Amino acid sequence: MTRVNMDKKTVSWIKKNGGIVTLNPFYPFNQSKQRGPVDVMLTFEKPESDNNFYVVLHEGIEVHIHNHLQIKNQLRIRISGFGPFQHLRCSGIKHFRKNTVV
Numbered sequence: 001m002t003r004v005n006m007d008k009k010t011v012s013w014i015k016k017n018g019g020i021v022t023l024n025p026f027y028p029f030n031q032s033k034q035r036g037p038v039d040v041m042l043t044f045e046k047p048e049s050d051n052n053f054y055v056v057l058h059e060g061i062e063v064h065i066h067n068h069l070q071i072k073n074q075l076r077i078r079i080s081g082f083g084p085f086q087h088l089r090c091s092g093i094k095h096f097r098k099n100t101v102v
Contacts, residue, residue, distance in 0.1 A: 002065065003074040004058040010079045011059050013086065017044045021077065022053070022064040023090065038095055040069065042077075042088045070094040 006014075014021055024047075026039040046064065047053050053064045056075075065071070075092040 002054075002056050002071050004056050004063055005074050005076045006058060006061075007078065010077060010088070011061060013079050014044075014061050014077075014088075019060060020044060020046050020062045020064070021088065022047050023066060023069055023075075023093075025066050025068045038069070038093070040090055040093055042090060 022043045022045055024041045024043065026041045028039055046062070050064075052067050054067065056063045056065060063075075063077070065075070070093065072092045072094060075090060077088055077090045079086055080089050081087050
């Protein structure tokens, strides 16, 4: 089970934006998605298909995490920025995938 950590300000901001957060993998350099650096894209939409995601409920918020993302000890989601430039950021994701079978 993945542990999710959010502060109260982040929880209220996500609830104000729909109460759903989806974490998708983003492969900036390697489009074959076999290995290399992995980053995360956070959206406020429910994924179209739940086949590649698992859901973690945290204080009434649905956090959809893609199966290709590997969580370290816990996933931390925080709001950063100010005013209209606020956005979510996360930490606790392994950013390098090991070499898999090609």
